[in-house]
Amino acid sequence: MNDTTEIMSPDVRDRKTLLELKPFDKPIYVTRPYLPPIEEFAAGLQEIWDNQWLTNNGPVLQRFTSTLSRYFQTDNVCLFNNGTLALQLGLQGMGISGEVITTPFTFVATTHALYWNKIRPVFVDIEPDHYTLDPEKVEAAITPWTSAILAVHVFGYPCKVKELADIARRHNLTLIYDAAHAFGVEIDGKSIAHYGDMSMFSFHATKLYHSIEGGMLTFQDSGFKQILDYLKNFGFKSETEVVMPGTNAKMNELQALMGILVLKHLDDLIEKGRAIEAIYRERLADVPGLKFPPPLPPNVRYNYGYMPIEVNEAEFGMSRDRLYEELKKFNIYARRYFYPLVSDFACYQNVQTRDPLTVAKGVAERILCLPTYYNIDHDSIDKICDLITYHRGQFEDRL
Secondary structure (H helix, E strand, O other): OOHHHHHOOHHHOOHHHHHOOOOOOOOEEOOOOOOOOHHHHHHHHHHHHHHOOOOOOOHHHHHHHHHHHHHHOOOOEEEEOOHHHHHHHHHHHHOOOOEEEEOOOOOOHHHHHHHOOOOEEEEOOEOOOOOOEOHHHHHHOOOOOEEEEEEEOHHHOOOOHHHHHHHHHHOOOEEEEEOOOOOOOEEOOEEHHHOOOEEEEEOOOOOOOOOOOOEEEEEOOOOHHHHHHHHOEOOEEEOOEEOOOOOEOOOOHHHHHHHHHHHHOHHHHHHHHHHHHHHHHHHHOOOOOEEOOOOOOOOEEOOOOOOEEEEOHHHHOOOHHHHHHHHHOOOEEOEOOOOOOHHHOHHHOOOOOOOOOHHHHHHHHHEEEOOOOOOOOHHHHHHHHHHHHHHHHHHHHHO
16 A cells, blocks of 8 residues: 555544545546457457458357357347347337336336336335345235336346245246346356346446447247347348338447457456455445445355445435535546436336335435446555545544
């Protein structure tokens, strides 16, 4: 640890030094996309140039599909140009209708996919530890119109998969997972993709694993792939046959190339994320008013794509929003994922919600995701922790 960090550690903090601390020279964002060595991408571009094939199931996309099939140990994968359309078309292909029980604590695209399929979202509360759907609230919300459960592995934390599977089985419901954050996550040595009837993964550039833009569906029914291939390519079965009203949701060759290359480095990215989280947890563990999600059980392999904390205003002495703004003064751009709740957006406020969403509303007011990405140095993480600790220290001085 450098001398500056030692000066600013909680035990020997120098108020004047902290007050004179300068902002980061460049913005520290909540995430940054990993880019493979440019030489690797250039070599892949040469192949694409030689092929003169940019989209429509080209050879690079076919190789990417095969690579992911091996990675997930299933042939039941289908690639798309983004995760939103993947989920939207997956719901359509499954014929989901009526009501779907889902979470308000997610990125709004989860609910948009329901809307575009004329499905009514039924929002229920989350559990307080890892922010995933509370199975007890799910079961209480089932009605004769319920056709499916759409749960989200928030921040890559696995849902209570056994409990949700049991509910879905007993009530004959389709179980779908939004696994946008969960690439690389495993339970008992098995990919998270093998749980539920269908899972959607986002390959957007903000994710730990990305293909610039992109998305993927994994599913249990091997016959489903043909339907998805129709839906993402205008419904074409052959050059002269259109069998359903599809759309254009195909992944292109450049996206596939990026996906192939980033996958080679995924284990290293996960390990770097693990080391960053360890620093945050060690440095901020004893700061009053800050809460971390509890460690995951040992049978879960996590991907460390996000670093959420909750800020309790009464104990920390400053609201989450105030801390968020104070950090921006130092060129640190944390994010309030997920605030507001989807159910509070204007376009969904008219959706009747019987569940009071008590836990979700509280978490949305307290949640703050701190910067974590592959090449942020550990000294910068220490500096972020020093600044957070300092703002708590300012509260202590007023006591």
